[in-house]
Amino acid sequence: xxxxxxxxxxxxxxxxxxxxxxxxxxxxxxxxxxxxxxxxxxxxxxxxxxxxxxxxxxxxxxxxxxxxxxxxxxxxxxxxxxxxxxxxxxxxxxxxxxxxxxxxxxxxxxxxxxxxxxxxxxxxxxxxxxxx
Numbered sequence: 001x002x003x004x005x006x007x008x009x010x011x012x013x014x015x016x017x018x019x020x021x022x023x024x025x026x027x028x029x030x031x032x033x034x035x036x037x038x039x040x041x042x043x044x045x046x047x048x049x050x051x052x053x054x055x056x057x058x059x060x061x062x063x064x065x066x067x068x069x070x071x072x073x074x075x076x077x078x079x080x081x082x083x084x085x086x087x088x089x090x091x092x093x094x095x096x097x098x099x100x101x102x103x104x105x106x107x108x109x110x111x112x113x114x115x116x117x118x119x120x121x122x123x124x125x126x127x128x129x130x131x132x
Contacts, residue, residue, distance in 0.1 A: 013081040020088035021118065025125045028090075032130045049090060056091030059083065060098025060105075067104070084114065092119040 031045040063078035083105075087095045096115050098104060105111040 013084060016081055017084045017088045017118070020085045021122060021125075024088060024090045025122060025129065028126050029129050032126075052086065052089055052091040053094035053097075056086045056094025057098045058094075059086060060095055060102055064098075064102045064104040083111075084118075087115050087118050088122075090122070092116075092122070 027048070028045065031041040035041045059078050059082065063083070066075045066077045069075050083095060092115060096119070099106055099111065099115065
């Protein structure tokens with residue numbers, strides 16, 4: 001179903017990414033605001049960053065492998081929504097590294113524009129909200 005230029009699938013992806021970005025920003029703010037009361041909050045945040053970025057790199061790798069095998073078998077690829085959501089949940093370094101290292105999704109303009117845009121928006125939001 002299409003409403004003007006925006007399909008329902010695209011609309012759902014946009015909403016999912018916005019909600020993911022808000023959850024990520026809230027999580028970072030909570031960790032930064034409560035680090036005096038809970039000294040391990042920064043460690044939790046650092047561990048989260050490592051895990052989500054490794055996951056971002058992993059799903060880019062899996063999608064690259066599945067794209068090569070798509071002609072041979074009926075493999076389900078990683079959805080673009082999942083790639084954007086992992087990026088919005090803080091996995092931007094992993095997904096961007098996966099794009100560059102694996103040369104995957106580099107011809108898709110919206111990936112080249114939106115992945116860095118998500119990173120910039122989240123960094124600015126965290127700096128503003130956390131009073132860094």
